[in-house]
Amino acid sequence: MFTLDPRLEQDTILLGEFVLSKVLLMNDARYPWVILVPKITGLTETFQLNNEQQHQLMRESNFLAQALNDLVQADKMNVAALGNVVSQLHIHHVARYQGDETWPAPVWGKGQAIPYSGDEREAVCQQIKSALQDLLQDAD
Amino acid sequence: MFTLDPRLEQDTILLGEFVLSKVLLMNDARYPWVILVPKITGLTETFQLNNEQQHQLMRESNFLAQALNDLVQADKMNVAALGNVVSQLHIHHVARYQGDETWPAPVWGKGQAIPYSGDEREAVCQQIKSALQDLLQDAD
Numbered sequence: 223m224f225t226l227d228p229r230l231e232q233d234t235i236l237l238g239e240f241v242l243s244k245v246l247l248m249n250d251a252r253y254p255w256v257i258l259v260p261k262i263t264g265l266t267e268t269f270q271l272n273n274e275q276q277h278q279l280m281r282e283s284n285f286l287a288q289a290l291n292d293l294v295q296a297d298k299m300n301v302a303a304l305g306n307v308v309s310q311l312h313i314h315h316v317a318r319y320q321g322d323e324t325w326p327a328p329v330w331g332k333g334q335a336i337p338y339s340g341d342e343r344e345a346v347c348q349q350i351k352s353a354l355q356d357l358l359q360d361a362d
Numbered sequence: 363m364f365t366l367d368p369r370l371e372q373d374t375i376l377l378g379e380f381v382l383s384k385v386l387l388m389n390d391a392r393y394p395w396v397i398l399v400p401k402i403t404g405l406t407e408t409f410q411l412n413n414e415q416q417h418q419l420m421r422e423s424n425f426l427a428q429a430l431n432d433l434v435q436a437d438k439m440n441v442a443a444l445g446n447v448v449s450q451l452h453i454h455h456v457a458r459y460q461g462d463e464t465w466p467a468p469v470w471g472k473g474q475a476i477p478y479s480g481d482e483r484e485a486v487c488q489q490i491k492s493a494l495q496d497l498l499q500d501a502d
Contacts, residue, residue, distance in 0.1 A: 267439055269428040280420040288409040298449065299407055302442035306458060306466035309438065318446060326446035331467050 224261040227310040233335070235343065237351055238358040242278040243313075245286070245358060247347060250335035254294045254317035256350065258282055265311040268303055279313070285357055287315050293353040300328065364401040367450040373475070375483065377491055378498040382418040383453075385426070385498060387487060390475035394434045394457035396490065398422055405451040408443055419453070425497055427455050433493040440468065 226244065234246035234257060242262075248255035260271065260279060271279060287299045296317035303313045316329055324332040338346060351358060366384065374386035374397060382402075388395035400411065400419060411419060427439045436457035443453045456469055464472040478486060491498060 267427065267431065268441065269424040269431075276420060276424055277417070280416060284409040284416060287407065291407065291409075298445055300442070300444045300446070301408065302440070302444065302468075304440045304442065304468060305438055306440070306468075327471050328442075328444060328446075328468050 224263050226259060227308050227312075229308045230257070230259065230310065230312060235338075235347060237347060237354070238360055240282045240357050240359070242275060243282050245354065247350060248314075248316075248335075249337050249343075251338045251342060251346075252323050252333070252336050253329055254290055254296070254346075254350075255329070256286055256290055256315045257312050258286060258315070259310065259312045262311075266305060266309045267311065268313075270311075282357065283313055283315070286354065289353045290315055290317050290350070293349065302328075304330065364403050366399060367448050367452075369448045370397070370399060370450065370452060375478075375487060377487060377494070378500055380422045380497050380499070382415060383422050385494065387490060388454075388456075388475075389477050389483075391478045391482060391486075392463050392473070392476050393469055394430055394436070394486075394490075395469070396426055396430055396455045397452050398426060398455070399450065399452045402451075406445060406449045407451065408453075410451075422497065423453055423455070426494065429493045430455055430457050430490070433489065442468075444470065 233249055235249055237245040237247050243258040243260050246257040248257060287301055291299050294317045297320050298318045300316040300318055318325060373389055375389055377385040377387050383398040383400050386397040388397060427441055431439050434457045437460050438458045440456040440458055458465060
């Protein structure tokens, strides 16, 4: 039984699931920021996935990056699997703008997250779910 | 005719080529750090590649991440397509250790690169080329 890392659970809002991955909105209103977490126990690196899973993750990641980019008209997408703090394999997809709080630096570890307000959270979740609807399933 | 971004050209050492990508060693002795640059003009995002190219990049990236991880016995691989400074699509593969200069933060924009000395550079290039030999071709 797959269990999401407690830190990821705490910092994100579940949008739904793709075939391989949980789809999580980072609860930080500074950036449109969605994380994929393959629902497989004990993974820390993408290359530990088998071939079929690697292909599925690639499809899900590129679909998400393009959909989020198109939705929010980003200047640049930042896509990264880091895991130095939370080792459970997770892939960040962060929409960046020239002039956002940390541009051009990466977002990790810079400043403090600003949680979404209730109304804002609902609106952003609905917009992103709609943009991802071709692959998104409701969470179990 | 594909041309490497001048900043990437300046900061790296060419190790060779995979089918899709140039394989570049970041000239920074602080981290084992290899960059893939798909040899296609005008790309900034992975999702702009066609399906076949996306698959090839996935294969090259996972092969590289695993080979570098195994070679240097990293604690964690950091794999990232950022591009906020150099927009030409390039994918970082950085071997990280608990206790390296910036752990657990990402490496970008932290401290100053330490260029390899001549002997060290030659030795590291040979080790990595050997680890990548199954897919690596000499550069044109």
